[in-house]
Amino acid sequence: MTILRLTLAALLTFSVQAEWYSGSGTAVIFDDNRQLARQQAAKQALRNVLLQGDVSLAALQLYRQEDLAEELFALHSSVPVSQIVIQEEHERDGQLSITLKADVWPQANLCDDRSIAKALVLTPFSLSAGATQVALGNNALNTEINRRFTTAVQRSPADFLVKAITAEPLFAPEQYQQGPAQQQLRNMAESSQAQFIVAGRLRNLSFGRQQAGLLKKERWVRQFSLEVSVLDGVSGRPIQSQIYQTRTLWPFAMTTELDPASDQLWRSDFGIELQRLINEAVDDIAVALSCVRVKAQVIRVAGSSITISVGSRQGIKPGDTFSLLHSDSFTDSWGNSYAVTAENDSQLEVVRVYPDHAETRAVKSHYLAPVQVRDQVQLDSVRERQYAN
Incomplete structure (x- = not known):
């Protein structure tokens, strides 16, 4: 059983506390290609680490797997993992297994400051x-x-x-x-x-x-x-x-x-x-x-309160804002029909969140276009995360 250690320089500048997670992965050795099996096993182990750290699986695309004898990954900037330590690596019956631990920055994501499922x-x-x-x-x-x-x-x-x-x-x-x-x-x-x-x-x-x-x-x-x-x-x-x-x-x-x-x-x-x-x-x-903006529907309109079909289970929080979308369609000179969806100047701010819906109100009521049930809204921004000093 071989024990390897690999320490990678930290590439994040966040001052938030990182956490260590451990994961394992196994891959099949095809045609004596141990390097490929090692990369596949390590990727599965790192995948399990990301799941434990509540980090998007899309972060795996930031790891370039190189055919290097001693290096496991070459990291890009803005990666939510600052260090990887290979704890165990062994081979048995044509299968190669790796256990690693990694230093993960909680809620470090690719597109916004937090995950929106x-x-x-x-x-x-x-x-x-x-x-x-x-x-x-x-x-x-x-x-x-x-x-x-x-x-x-x-x-x-x-x-x-x-x-x-x-x-x-x-x-x-x-x-x-x-x-x-x-x-x-x-x-x-x-x-x-x-x-x-x-x-x-x-x-x-x-x-x-x-x-x-x-x-x-x-x-x-x-x-x-x-x-x-x-x-x-x-x-x-x-x-x-x-x-x-x-x-x-x-x-x-x-x-x-x-x-x-x-x-x-x-x-x-x-x-x-x-x-x-x-x-x-x-x-x-x-x-x-990963970077597709979240869309939802208006499911209730009661006075100035507008309820939309997205909530805390997707990661929505009070203070998030949505743009109201309007749909249009046209037919070209050949008779082809096209549907168009675009944002207007109306913005809704989330004021109260439930598991699968949220209550919103207009950011500027005098700019709010008429709103009806089944209208579409699109996530406009997420509130900045506050980091510890």
């Missing part, structure tokens, strides 16, 4: 026709993958607030651009008071054979391919779609009856790779949405 609707992953036909156990495995994906999203309250989980998968990605589908997405988001919708499908769970060699016997190999899409609930339009895929040895006999939720599966090379890609998909969503 994005409200999501999660829809179950569907099984493509090819994935369904390969093996009867794929439906149960898909159910477990969905459960683990949902858990991975919910474990990062700095990034996400799950407002609803639908019972049925969304329609096929090929329909996302169609008008009726986008209207359905808008209705789904509005009924759940969510800003974004996450959907996906398992594209490949097939088996293959690794040919026997001079000193190797024939073994089974299993594929995995997952497509994950993020859609804007306000417009109904796609934001991004990514495919995550891998191929590993299948360490079980084809006749083995395996529980898809068992540790036996998820501690195998196949299970470790699946969990890594599930985490990677969640990390990519965090990056895509």
